Amino acid sequence: MTISKTIAAFVGVALFLISPHVLPEFRLFQVCLIAATAVVVLGQTVVTGFAGQISLAQSAFVALGGYGSTILSTSTGQPFWVTLPVTAVAVGVIGFVLGQATLRVSGHYLALATMAFTAIVQLALIHGDPLTGGAAGMPVPAFEMFGRTFSTGGELFYVILPVFVALFVMTANAMSSRFGRGLAALRQSETAAEAMGLDVLRYKAGAFAASGFLGAIGGGMLALLSTYLDPAQFSITQSVYFLAIAVVGGMLSPVGIVVSSALFVLLPELLQSFQSYLGLVFALLLLGFIVLRPEGISSIARTLVRVKDSSAREVP
């Protein structure tokens, strides 16, 4: 590891250990919320940013992650830290199957197919009465591990943050490996990638699987934080919301994702009394960025750095 990375790691660990003693509960809760959202958006980034496939299925994956692990926990008695990973792998498989659709369609039709998938999942949850609690939803059991219960923001902090960091590191590693190269290649020219021996369908479906897995883990985390699952939340609009965060953050940048997630989570607070305009502000942000700055926040940061550098060079 380079020096700057080592320093960053030390600072990170220090912040992690200090925060629960320094920050108030609701702030810790927000940090958890940001981390969980960022994991979901990371999944979106893999399939839409890296693989270049439009996907509006993220909300469905989040729903399946939350509902799946809850139902599994309450029916088998297994603790959440067992049922969530198991559910996430299953959702990853579902994502892989969904990704097979890319064999037949792309672009608009793929967007439509993923929208329909999200709608079907939501409807299934609303009408799945005995199992899913129907339109009323269902409560999420508290997270238990080693005999301890983690329910407040301050407590879940110790569970969510390490997982968040681990997933980000793993994803970043994968993206700078031959798999990331393959995704970048097929994003730029599928024909050429195929001609280079890449099984393009496998890669695309794999990207969908990753987005499913990450979405489900994020979904489980979000479920723990909200303590209740309400099917009305898991709509197509919610998928657009995750896509918005990805776009604003810059779809290839891990730091951008976290910053953007923070922005969206903290926005209600920033808006204060203008709460009812929340949805509107989100949508306007997405619209503004996609027209003016499709590369997102991360590119703004990069531009600032470039400007700083070039002005430094101008000094004789």
Added chain:
Amino acid sequence: MSAPLLSIRDVAVRFGGIVALDGVSLDVAPGSIHAVIGPNGAGKSTLLNAITGLYRPANGAIFLQEKRIDGLAPHLITRMGIARTFQNTELFGDMTTIENVMIGLDRHHAYGLLTAVTHAGTFKRAEAEAREAAAKLLDLVGLSGQMTVAASALPFGNQRRLEIARALAIQPRLLLLDEPAAGLREAEIDDLNAILLRLCRTQGLTILVIDHVMPLVMTISDRISVLNFGRKIAEGEPEQVRREPEVIKAYLGDRAKHALGA
């Protein structure tokens, strides 16, 4: 001639009502350079796309050394040892020159998903080996100084060379070149000829090249096939083919044929 490396038997390709290839047969000898020429619309690119699996022949069959390859998925055909370049350079523009080449090499320096997400174990070694192999290939085509340049930023002639290096990365037995000389200046064509001849003689690579540019085709080909309107109208050694009346007629029209006294 010993058993052909590539054997195209009576292949027809149709798009709806249009017949792009009408029963073409062709054999490519191993270790040779075989050119396919013909006026625009003759079906040359279609033939290439049929070989690489982008189009499915309506009739006929294509064999790579006894193994039948028509109908297979493109990436599988590639893995059997056929590499190609594209007429409209389909480079991975946002990636660097060396990364473009590494794409083809990755399968030969593979590691699993677990290694990829942890960057542990064989990761560093495999990446280093791949990078080194890529650097060697870039050296072969004369692009050593451009390794970290973004592919889209390369001048046109160098993009062409990168296309070839990238194709070589998959370690092919057969290299298909789709109009490699298009848009090149005379000096660049000479360089290209040298590279291709070297690849053929020193590495035993078999090359099937499609092009219009006669300074390339006439200089390096061992054998030339001529297509027109989806059919093969002539085949043989370069000097022999260029004098064929049908070939002259195809390129220059009937009057030219009479004018040239053929």
Added chain:
Amino acid sequence: MLAQVLASSATAGAVYALIALGFVLIHKGTGVVHFGYGDQVTFGAYLALMAQVLIGLPFKASIVLALLLSTVLGLAIYFLLMWPLRNASLLSRIIASLALGTVMREFLRAYMGPNAWPFPFLLSPNPISVGGILVVPANLAVVGVSFGVLAMLFVLFEKTIFGKAIIAACDNRTGAAIVGVRVSNVFLAIWIISSVLATLAGILIAPMLTLSPDMGLIGIKGFTAAVLGGFNSLPGAVVGGVLLGVLEALGGTYVSSALKDMISYSILIAVILARPQGIIGVLVPKKV
């Protein structure tokens, strides 16, 4: 019983057809798939509502105002969104149209509240007897307008120079420009026309569906109808709408009414995966 089901499905089918026409018009005319079209239909209806409620105009006048305002809306959409993005990636354009729809929906939710508003019928919702058969003028209006719009657009595309110019501009921008087609004017015209069409559709549909910011979800149904008909075909849009209405009604009656929506979405996925060219359309092979 079956006849009754089919009869009532005709209205739903006409609603879907009307929305599908808008989608297909925009796609045929500009190459853009407007994912926010359903929300624009809702917005159009709200324009009429707001004219009534906020300004106090009588119903008929507010309809006229709404239609006028939607021409401005179409203009704004074109200049602020579609024209800047004309060379952007497909992904960006898809996201942009989604964002546009969401902006409209959230704007309505913020300014007019999330709850449903009553919306008056333009034509009477009461059945009247015509030669012994009961017909509902309001429903007939939807059916009639759908066919009327289809006929007009059909004539536009097939018979007029302007229509040919649109198709040319959409097919090959550079080529069209070279032969003198003002591509930007063509696209602008399409956006204005479709905007007015959206408002018209909204005004006809709103009284039937109850007007709320989420009424735009009907957009997916319109989309399904368009896909069924082969996405580039105007007559296909109408056929698709009718077909979807019938399939939904049959599914709702004979399978389950609660799962009616799920049936529609499943149809959509099935068609997309199995027969993307729709029932009518033709698959265009991709040229390398």
